[in-house]
Amino acid sequence: MSASEKRRDRERAQRHQLIITAARELAEAEGWEAMTTRRLAERVEYSQPVLYSHFSGKDAIVRAVAIDGFGELAADLRRARLASPEPPQTLRAVCRAYLEFAAQRPALYQAMFVMPTDVKFAHAETPPPLRAAFDEFVSCYRPDNTQRELAAEVIWSAVHGIATLSGSGRIPPDSQEERLDFLVNQLADTSG
Structure with a gap:
């Protein structure tokens, strides 16, 4: 694996964890009903397609x-x-x-x-x-x-x-x- 592939994998893992952490923070602050993929994408400052490249939807985020x-x-x-x-x-x-x-x-x-x-x-x-x-x-x-x-x-x-x-x-x-x-x-x- 090249250095750029390792960096890409590391960045993807960091984005993945950022999404999980942000979902949890949003749910703790406002409840799970307030945690939508749209609000979550805004919170992590990524587009919804980026969010969906990590998770298939809200259920997958809750699972994580x-x-x-x-x-x-x-x-x-x-x-x-x-x-x-x-x-x-x-x-x-x-x-x-x-x-x-x-x-x-x-x-x-x-x-x-x-x-x-x-x-x-x-x-x-x-x-x-x-x-x-x-x-x-x-x-x-x-x-x-x-x-x-x-x-x-x-x-x-x-x-x-x-x-x-x-x-x-x-x-x-x-x-x-x-x-x-x-x-x-x-x-x-x-x-x-």
């Missing part, structure tokens, strides 16, 4: 934002898990980091879990960042626990429910720690 979000979520969960290496504090720390992620990045969380995308969960085609986030929950359980993946699915489902209900105002935020304590006490068994 979601996958980036899973990478960020995995990093946050990993930091939390490594900072609290003793069970059940490990599980509690990961769950708290998850809830904080959802509360601090509502539009990103919406792209990851609420908006329709073709991102496959628990599948051979699951994107690595999504699998990495899930594996942080799995890692909260001892390796000899034969149901650790099942436990991780249940805990993730429960924490997602708390995040969604809290984010929509359907359950009061002042009981968050109590919910977290209850959840962890019920599901933190790390024996086999």
Whole structure:
């Protein structure tokens, strides 16, 4: 590959990431309904055809934002898990980091879990960042626990429910720690 081809590839990757970042910023500021390809093209100062050379449309952009979000979520969960290496504090720390992620990045969380995308969960085609986030929950359980993946699915489902209900105002935020304590006490068994 020539130097000019490498530069072109690097510039294309930078444009691609710029579009993802701008879409996310626009959604965080004004909501996903405000994020149109036309507004996004204006924001990144590229024509719509350039935008479409990277993404087939809004759904593809939301998918890319979601996958980036899973990478960020995995990093946050990993930091939390490594900072609290003793069970059940490990599980509690990961769950708290998850809830904080959802509360601090509502539009990103919406792209990851609420908006329709073709991102496959628990599948051979699951994107690595999504699998990495899930594996942080799995890692909260001892390796000899034969149901650790099942436990991780249940805990993730429960924490997602708390995040969604809290984010929509359907359950009061002042009981968050109590919910977290209850959840962890019920599901933190790390024996086999």
